[in-house]
Amino acid sequence: MLLFVMILEIRNFMIIKDAIFKRKSIRKYKMDGLNEETISKVEEMLKNVKGLYEEINFKGHLVKDGMKVQALFNNFIGKYIKVKAPHYIVITSDKKDGYLENVGFAFEEIVIQLTCMGIGTCWVGAPFDRNMVKDMIEIDDNQEPILIIAFGEPEDFFTMYRKGINEYKRKTLDKVVLGEIDSIFEDIFNYVRVAPSAINSQPWMFSKEDGIINTYCIERKNKITKALYDKMNLIDMGISLYHLKVGLEKNRMSFEVIQSQEGKMKSHKYINTIKYR
Ligand SMILES: Cc1cc2nc3c(=O)[nH]c(=O)nc-3n(C[C@H](O)[C@H](O)[C@H](O)COP(=O)(O)O)c2cc1C
Incomplete structure (x- = not known):
């Protein structure tokens, strides 16, 4: 049994290791969304996410209905942050020393895990404030929205992965x-x-x-x-x-x-x- 678990862990690690060199930002998604089982897996992953600094509280809130997030894009000019996806993770955190590195470290693991699962992702620096997201997520008193991650099935699966390191x-x-x-x-x-x-x-x-x-x-x-x-x-x-x-x-x-x-x-x-x- 132990050997079986170890083999599974090694396999998982190998996939993460490879995904680092295959990942790229996906900006075009199928809008019909991921199935319930996959959404539950992502929710589970978000419960276990670990940062760099234990003393900083943060959270990744899964917003299943991506239209709610997309509606907020109208508050901003410029196209860069308007990545339309079926789902988003809204990241909130306490604003203590190191909180920005902390969430970058924590959620890149989620991005890579999603890449392993064949799910496209894009970090999005949307400057949302508390008021904008308060009806969408339950946000702790001390935390502020930091940025979001768009995710879902890529519009064209063949664009999901890089072919090699030279493409970077x-x-x-x-x-x-x-x-x-x-x-x-x-x-x-x-x-x-x-x-x-x-x-x-x-x-x-x-x-x-x-x-x-x-x-x-x-x-x-x-x-x-x-x-x-x-x-x-x-x-x-x-x-x-x-x-x-x-x-x-x-x-x-x-x-x-x-x-x-x-x-x-x-x-x-x-x-x-x-x-x-
Ligand atoms: C913190 C952060 C914020 C980002 N914000 C946006 C964004 O608002 N819109 C967007 O289209 N891409 C965004 N990106 C994706 C970057 O443009 C992308 O990672 C970079 O160009 C490298 O390309 P690659 O991810 O395909 O390797 C962001 C990436 C990071 C790490």
Whole structure:
């Protein structure tokens, strides 16, 4: 029995590991929606989602009737956030230090699990406020809506997965990792490199030392780009950290967040330190 469970776990892990390199944002969906059994599975997954920092409360609310979310898009100009899907996950969180990385990390696992199930997803930076969502979800007093994830069956299933790593428009490893790395860490940082980010901005930078990796996010000076990107880029950082965890675990290493001595880097701000073994 134990062997059977272990085999299942390994299979599941292998699928997650592969899904990281196959995932892409899906923006066109079949509107008839997923069946009840699948919706229940997603609800179950949302109950077990884990963040980076235990002390921050957050929640993923499944909105089965996507029309309710789509109706809110009329409050905004611009097309980017108007991703029409049959279902959405509305993410809410306490606003404590690190809450944005925390939800990025937590819900990228859901995105990857959905990818494993053949369900399309797209992170959507919709700036909803409490008032907008209060009739749609039960939101705790201390929490605020942060962003949403659109999901459902892709309009054309053949567009669901990437064919290979070369299809990703991403920065090369030398632009995201400081210093020399061996082939094992090249493999690990390839997991990180392909992570999704708002407007594909890839704000991350990592410096690997012996037993630790310091993580940094680009620091924008221009007021307009700051307003546009700052919040989303911290979510992106959390997403990249989930990818780092999968990359380390695939290479049989552990992932632990520590707040160490703050590393310093020009034009980037320190986020946290990952201890690996
Ligand atoms: C935090 C975050 C917010 C995003 N917001 C939107 C959005 O509002 N609309 C959209 O179409 N895509 C959105 N995206 C998807 C990105 O544009 C996409 O991940 C990026 O261009 C890379 O492409 P890929 O996901 O297909 O690899 C968002 C992604 C992240 C991580």
